[in-house]
Amino acid sequence: MRRVVRGFWGPRPEPAQALAGRWKRVLDELTELLPAAAGPPAGAGPAGGWRQIHPSGPDTELPATEDALLAALLTARTADDWSDVTGTGLRLARTGGPGWRTEISGLAGGAPEFLLQSFVITLHTPDDAAVPEAALLAALARVWEPDFGDVSDDDLLDALEDDADHSVGDPLVGRVGQLSPGRAALVPDELKASREELPGGGVLLRIAEPGDTGAVVRAYERLREAGALRPLPRPMDRAAL
Numbered sequence: 001m002r003r004v005v006r007g008f009w010g011p012r013p014e015p016a017q018a019l020a021g022r023w024k025r026v027l028d029e030l031t032e033l034l035p036a037a038a039g040p041p042a043g044a045g046p047a048g049g050w051r052q053i054h055p056s057g058p059d060t061e062l063p064a065t066e067d068a069l070l071a072a073l074l075t076a077r078t079a080d081d082w083s084d085v086t087g088t089g090l091r092l093a094r095t096g097g098p099g100w101r102t103e104i105s106g107l108a109g110g111a112p113e114f115l116l117q118s119f120v121i122t123l124h125t126p127d128d129a130a131v132p133e134a135a136l137l138a139a140l141a142r143v144w145e146p147d148f149g150d151v152s153d154d155d156l157l158d159a160l161e162d163d164a165d166h167s168v169g170d171p172l173v174g175r176v177g178q179l180s181p182g183r184a185a186l187v188p189d190e191l192k193a194s195r196e197e198l199p200g201g202g203v204l205l206r207i208a209e210p211g212d213t214g215a216v217v218r219a220y221e222r223l224r225e226a227g228a229l230r231p232l233p234r235p236m237d238r239a240a241l
Contacts, residue, residue: 001129003153003210005121005136007146007178008171010236011111016077019088019109020070022143027064027092029139030102030121033132037096037123053091053103055079062092086110087117099126108144113235116169119144134176138196138204141178145200147232147240148183150174159213164220171229175216177205179228182241186228193219 027050031038038049051059052072062068069090076088087110093103101124108117119140125131133151141149152160152174160166171183179187181201192215194206208215223229232241 001125001127001153003123003125003131003133003151005123005133005140005149005151007119007137007140007144007149008116009118009145009147009180010116010232010239011113012109012117012239013084013111014109016070016073016088016109019073019106020066022108023069023073023090023106024064024066025143026104026119026121026140027069029143030136031064033135033139034096034100034102034123036129037094037100037102037125049094049096050092051094053093059093084110085112086115087112099129100124116147116232116236117239119146134196134204134206137176137178138198141198141202141204145180145202145239146178147180148172148229149178151176153210155211156213156216159217160220163213164217164224166220170231173205173207173216173220173223173229175206175208175210175212177207177219177223179203179205180240183228186223186226188222188226191219191222 050062050064052062053059062072072090073088076090087107089107091105095101103122106119137149137151148171150173156174160172166172179202184203196204198204207219
């Protein structure tokens with residue numbers, strides 16, 4: 001099964017050292033929450049098998065240390081097409097136990113006016129695997145402080161586009177959703193979801209179990225009507241609503 005855990009936010013310039021610290025915290029949380037995904041499989045390196053995916057050329061092993069992550073981010077900033085406005089991107093992957101693969105991509109530290117900053121964890125898991133989806137999104141929210149986030153899969157994203165007219169790039173919630181404080185203040189009281197307060201005033205919404213796309217579509221439509229999912233104004237001038 002393929003599922004994604006994602007967070008998105010607007011402009012927030014940050015030095016590479018701060019980004020490396022955030023990356024390190026997420027990798028540590030992933031290893032703790034998903035030991036089956038950590039491996040390491042036979043032949044993996046001592047860092048637990050993380051590999052950096054490059055725009056061209058083969059993957060290279062990347063130790064899950066703050067120093068190694070900082071070096072990778074600084075190297076990314078030397079690319080000809082790098083811009084401090086766009087932010088600094090990094091992509092990692094790891095193969096764990098049978099049926100487990102983790103891919104991570106992050107674009108952060110910039111001050112774009114139109115393209116959201118993002119952090120995306122893509123999990124390929126056995127169909128019957130128990131995955132702590134809410135805990136993963138909560139961890140991502142604590143580390144990256146996104147404007148909004150979700151846990152979704154391909155069928156759910158298709159349902160939101162087909163049945164609720166969701167446009168790619170606009171705020172959304174999946175079967176688990178995360179909203180920044182400004183958005184959380186607009187969540188209607190009657191929304192059918194379990195709520196968990198997050199540090200800083202945001203909220204985590206447990207909306208539905210895997211497969212219940214109808215409940216997610218209804219929650220998405222109600223949140224959109226309430227204004228909790230309105231896009232950041234363009235050009236963007238802040239990280240969150």
